[in-house]
Amino acid sequence: MTLQLLVENFLSPPILFFVLGIAAALMRSDLEIPQPIAKLLSYYLLIAIGLKGGAELSQSGFSTYIALALGASVLMALAVPVYSFFILKIRLSAADAAAVAATYGSVSAVTFITAAAWLRQLGVDYGGHMIAALALMESPAIIIGVIFFRKYGKPENGGPDATPWSDLLRDSFFNGSVVLLVGSLLIGLVSGERGWVEVAPFADDLFKGVLCLFLLDMGIVAARRMKDVFRGGAFLVTFAVVIPLANAALGILLAALIGMPVGDALLFTTLCASASYIAVPAAMRLAVPEASPSVYLTMSLALTFPFNIVFGIPLYYAAISWLWS
Numbered sequence: 001m002t003l004q005l006l007v008e009n010f011l012s013p014p015i016l017f018f019v020l021g022i023a024a025a026l027m028r029s030d031l032e033i034p035q036p037i038a039k040l041l042s043y044y045l046l047i048a049i050g051l052k053g054g055a056e057l058s059q060s061g062f063s064t065y066i067a068l069a070l071g072a073s074v075l076m077a078l079a080v081p082v083y084s085f086f087i088l089k090i091r092l093s094a095a096d097a098a099a100v101a102a103t104y105g106s107v108s109a110v111t112f113i114t115a116a117a118w119l120r121q122l123g124v125d126y127g128g129h130m131i132a133a134l135a136l137m138e139s140p141a142i143i144i145g146v147i148f149f150r151k152y153g154k155p156e157n158g159g160p161d162a163t164p165w166s167d168l169l170r171d172s173f174f175n176g177s178v179v180l181l182v183g184s185l186l187i188g189l190v191s192g193e194r195g196w197v198e199v200a201p202f203a204d205d206l207f208k209g210v211l212c213l214f215l216l217d218m219g220i221v222a223a224r225r226m227k228d229v230f231r232g233g234a235f236l237v238t239f240a241v242v243i244p245l246a247n248a249a250l251g252i253l254l255a256a257l258i259g260m261p262v263g264d265a266l267l268f269t270t271l272c273a274s275a276s277y278i279a280v281p282a283a284m285r286l287a288v289p290e291a292s293p294s295v296y297l298t299m300s301l302a303l304t305f306p307f308n309i310v311f312g313i314p315l316y317y318a319a320i321s322w323l324w325s
Helices: 002-010 013-026 035-060 064-088 094-105 109-122 129-138 140-152 165-173 176-203 207-230 234-258 262-273 279-287 293-324
Strands: none
Touching: 002 013, 002 293, 013 207, 013 293, 035 109, 035 129, 035 176, 035 207, 064 094, 064 129, 064 140, 064 234, 064 262, 094 140, 094 234, 094 279, 094 293, 109 129, 109 207, 109 262, 109 293, 129 140, 129 176, 129 262, 140 279, 207 293, 234 262, 234 293, 262 293, 279 293
16 A cells, blocks of 8 residues: 555656656756746745635634644644754754754645645545644744754854844744745635635646646755765764654654544644755744754755655555554
């Protein structure tokens, strides 16, 4: 069953476009999607997934189960950067350990979107509240990473202590991706099913095609960074693969305890296993300038992201399907 899911996932158009992007970069092709267009594609995906989630949430309403699911999301967002930091500090400086811990404690919206597309392909439903879980899990790890750096690091020339908390909180909770995602969720919630029907030709029919283009670009970017992460040695490479699997196992356990249906459980597990490469790097450049982007950004983008979308999602789904059955 797992092998079949892996093959089906690998042969889906979005993943094949991701592989095409990697191949193009490795062959040193001049294939490239201009960054303004790539940014526009990411905006579209966030809007589409937010509108869909808001419309579904307007139908389901709020319940004890949703409260538990969102609470579990916050719990993982707080726990993952804590134990990740102390594992990483064995081999890395406090600055790099804090930045990597924040990266893996936060989440990847694109990995989530890919998992949602995977569920659509299988005809498996999921709750709109999982979009809210995505938004809730993006920022807490950034705060925790900075707190650990300020406690264990050695600031130089003013260092992170010169960064006002107001600026950090603004960049953590009000960065563009969070604002767009939460705003789209609220618009979908207010407009409801009627609003979704009106925007479905834009937000639903075009979704997979836009995802193909976006993952093509991500494949090019990931391949160009792969050589950097291998310079960090076996420890960083191992962490970039093993920690997502460990986080996924914890996510599956929590999903089972709460009683999440299969679709919600997969998205929750995928969020737990993912790592940020947009929100956290932007915040870390401001709050922990001593940390090296070639470490935390490359680990998440060049290793964890490809692993999750090619192998992780079908593996998590197979494990959930087997356990839930």
